[in-house]
Amino acid sequence: MLRQSRKMAHLRHAQTQPDGPCQTGFQDVHLLHNCLPGIGMADVSLKTAVAGLALPHPLIINAITGGAPDVAQTNRALAQVAKAAGCAMAVGSQYASLEDKSVRHTFSCVREEYPDGVLFANLGAHVSLDEAQEAVEMLEAQALQIHLNVGQELVMQEGDRDFAGYLDRIASLVRHLSVPVIVKETGCGMGAEQVRRLAEAGVAAIDVGGAGGTNFLAIEAARSGQMLASELMAWGIPTAISTVEAKAVLPPAVSLIASGGLRTASDMVKSLALGAHAVAVAGPVVQRLAVSAEQAVQWLAALRYEIQQLMVLCGAENLAALHAAPLVITGQTAEWLRARGLYPDSRSAVKQS
Ligand SMILES: Cc1cc2nc3c(=O)[nH]c(=O)nc-3n(C[C@H](O)[C@H](O)[C@H](O)COP(=O)(O)O)c2cc1C
Secondary structure (H helix, E strand, O other): OHHHHHHHHHHHHHHHOOOOOOOOOHHHEEEOOOOOOOOOHHHOOOOEEEOOEEEOOOEEEOOOOOOOHHHHHHHHHHHHHHHHHOOEEEOOOOHHHHHOHHHOHHHHHHHHHOOOOOEEEEEEOOOOHHHHHHHHHHHOOOEEEEEEOHHHHHHOOOOOOOOOOHHHHHHHHHHHOOOOEEEEEOOOOOOHHHHHHHHHOOOOEEEOOOEOOOOHHHHHHHHHOOOOOHHHHOOOOEHHHHHHHHHHHOOOOOEEEEEOOOOOHHHHHHHHHOOOOEEEEOHHHHHHHHHOHHHHHHHHHHHHHHHHHHHHHHOOOOHHHHHHOOEEEOHHHHHHHHHOOOOOOHHHOOOOO
């Protein structure tokens, strides 16, 4: 089946396609060193919450796979990694399992491996309420991610060509589904205008899925042997910018997840300082898991420690303090944000205390 062989191809190409070529923008975001932090490593709390769900730390393993017999083992291993690292985890799109019940176990195995984990179901924005509820129940998920991937679909030869009605369906899911709805992009980012409309539709969280990391337009082009125009290769809103765009319009009750090309603890702390409540990664986990589950767990544990170190260096004992920490944005990212009326803000001014 086409959908099933696609899952394998995505995992394969995610290991060979480079990030970008669009840059995430984090090179333009600068945290300020605090030489008098007044705290130590033991004082730092990484606790956070997304969509009303308490998390011990902000690292999430984002949607990757499921839906083909050959990827069941990968999903099981991902769940073991998530459990060992204490991460919330999203599964890949469950649509295949709504069409073909024989692959449901490739998703439900994640709950078997991680019985007390925070798990997110995942579907596209074209699904019905019944389909969404079925996906949630299959995983006993605490939330549903709805992925937006217009760029990928347009490049995918067998992809969708009609994207009408998404917002109305999302609003209806928000009203009737038994769990909170998270809307995520998959590498092209979100602008403030769309984030505002999603917040008005009542979503519990936004995952900006910005540009600069795993590039699904490039993956689809590689999968079908197409040459993509350079503008399309670099299409999307860089992750750092998308995070600021989203934060500027989100009401405090809606959680913000930064993702798309987050590769270092520094990228993650910058995301959190820009206002994110959590950070999510996909491509690097696939790459490390291809070596061993142990590598993936160690990478996540090291990130967690380095995030804590960087928070001490910023004098931030928790995420609320990091949200208020001063930062400077330079270069193209500042230029973009200035043009959009989003920078400078009070946090880039010298504090009077
Ligand atoms: C192999 C692979 C498969 C993916 N499949 C899905 C999917 O089914 N649904 C989804 O919402 N996102 C999917 N994604 C996108 C990721 O969740 C994430 O948004 C994107 O890869 C950007 O993050 P990254 O740069 O850390 O990889 C997939 C990513 C990878 C690497």
